[in-house]
Amino acid sequence: MSMSLQGIRVLDLSRVLAGPYCSMILADLGADVTKVEAPGGSDETRQWGPPYQEGVSAYYLCANRNKRSLTVDLKSKEGKRIIEQLVENSDVVLHNFRTGKMERLGLGYEQLKSINEQIVYCSITGFGETGPYAHLPGYDYIIQAMSGLMSITGDEQSGPQKLGVAITDVLTGLYACIGIQAAFIQRERTGQGQQIDLSLYDCAISSLVNIASNYLMSGHVPQRLGKYHANIAPYQSLQTADGEMVIAVGNDKQFNKLCKLIGKEELANDKRFKTNSDRVYYRKELETIVEQQWKRKTTAEWQHLCRAHSIPTGPIQAIDQVMEDPQVQARDMLLSTNHPKAGRFHMVGSPLKLSESPITMRRHPPEPGEHTGDILQSLGYTREAIERFKKQGIID
Template identity: 45%
Template sequence: MTAPGANPLKGIRVVDLSKILAGPYVTMSLADLGADVVKVEHPDGGDPTRRWGPPFNGPDAAYYLAANRNKRSVTLDLKSAEGQEAAYRLIAEADVVVENFRPGSTLQEAFRYDRLSAAYPRLVVLHISAFGETGPLRSEPGYDMVAQAAAGLMSLTGEPDGPPVKAGYAMGDLGAALFGTIGIVSALVERARTGVGQYLTTSLYESQLALHVNWATSYFTTGEAPHRLGSGHPSLVPYQAYPASDGHFVIAVGNDALWRRLCDLIGRPDLAADPRFHTNRDRVTHRAELNSELEKTLRDDTVEHWCDALRAGGIPVTPIRGLDEVYGSEQTAALGMVQTVEHPVVGPLEQVGFPVSFKGVRPTPRSAPPTLGQHNHEVLSALGYGDEDIRRLTAHRPQRDR
């Protein structure tokens, strides 16, 4: 049973005109928090991520299923006058619109904020782009990896002597999604105070710059471009993955007291006494020498041995787990982060839950990611369309550039 506090956005209506990951993740987050989200898709195939597989589960790719639960799907050709009219009817009843139309496209023109706000002054609109609203890259297209490369993340990821590597997660898309969600919720709070909506913009590029955090401030301080450190930390040592005899594990030492305790636990008090390694500042300066000494010692025993010994001594430590271990772990189960929802085609469908609880209660999925056009009749009939109009509006037709 879902507690009242687990649906704080109940009553908020959202029209999702976005596709791929950043926009859909925003709208799924809003839906997880109780908002009513209508996802508008082209009749010819819908959101491209429906086909981003294998793997597939039922008619859709697992990628699509990851970011679209708790929504209703309606198919409209937004390039057509009739499709735009239907979308405007949806928007007339909405509190929020999320879109990622290509800058300068006919669709961005058709759904310009000044036009929407003139008709619906309480509306909150979020526009997500690759590179932002202004600047020489404004009109450039871009997927997540392009943003990771252009905004510096790939220059910071990978081993020092290896090639640049993208982050395992889609950090460009997901960073923009999280900042976009914060922006929408903030705009709704402001609207409650002023009665006026807001136009919000964010981009994959901007979100990556915001997430540089200490990397950026270190660059501002020194004027020197940072380099890849593998799993290492630019400001703390030891704070990375280390090799044991049968694999790798992570040690995270955040202060000098933990450092001295670590040296005792691994039988290397000589390292704590070495003036090169007394303080964190010293250890960062002599990173390579220290890591060489630690690796020689830690290779002598197993991951399990070191994790048990260091954990018992209060050192932050963990094996490096695969997703099979993560989703089979007691910790994940205790948190209730894996939830099941009934899909109309595939049956029970596992989903990763929303990572915030309200008074100890996590929002519960209300519905599975919708099949393409699953809610056409339900949504469009409520807007005053008859059966024949609905068939005409949602008919399959070749998709044109959005």
């Protein structure tokens, strides 16, 4: 069975998360991805831990499956030539060097376009290729702070909080996948490749969605709401007899059902709670009434009752509970494979479920330079030349 991106060749010069996450998705979809690092392995996530398994970092393993590894010194004349040869037959070049670095290496878009006019060239930077911040480095935590995400995360007591994962890296990786595949479609029409200029900052700001729209319409600076939703109520966590759970009442019909379920049908006609806008304004008063009833039953009891009455709810699960969730198991969201150094390890699977070209696990996350010899031989280099490059430190 063929895969969606089978035959697409990706030269991935990125590291850490946004770029590798993008190229892993492309690889999951069938693309032939070559991960390019400096000799010895220059992806910082190889050293980001604990935890490690036999010296291999969990962080690195999460974003690098289904790829081959080439190590090469891009600053050397021979190393640059190897990249240029690979570009001749590649479809995508992906990198996340700081603005201007690829140009200084002689590997910028215009330079590579002269080698292959169909190349799709995607750069991921902190702040983009233009603008007053273009020269600044960008890291997820900094971007979460500057983009406004931290200003709306947490509550009045906690102060600004970062999200629990590097969300701007993940979002940028997803946008990169969208942009690259859009460029493929455009290339089919025109025969021309193009440059994609992606920044973590832009992607983070785009993720503000309704919160940004609220501000642009009202002029009111959004505040940290903690467990509450800016535009909907009751849409929050509630205390139960044995813990906490989330309730997500999105319309009046669901609210009426909730009122009946807790034995407070009169709330549906209370002028404070009759519409969603009313409920948002009087959310604290409504929470007090609902939570008094909620504390009388366990999370499991409320979960059962709410599902029976089509009221959206969910328990707040820790990661160990998530990994044991039968829905996670049924959806094949956990994978395991062998690694030459780490041994057997587990990883999160792909959420992409394609009926005719399903995702497959074909390659373990590679060790630095694991495929360098094979890749260079495919370019016509002799074993003697490859050994000479190794002695010169150009490759591993």
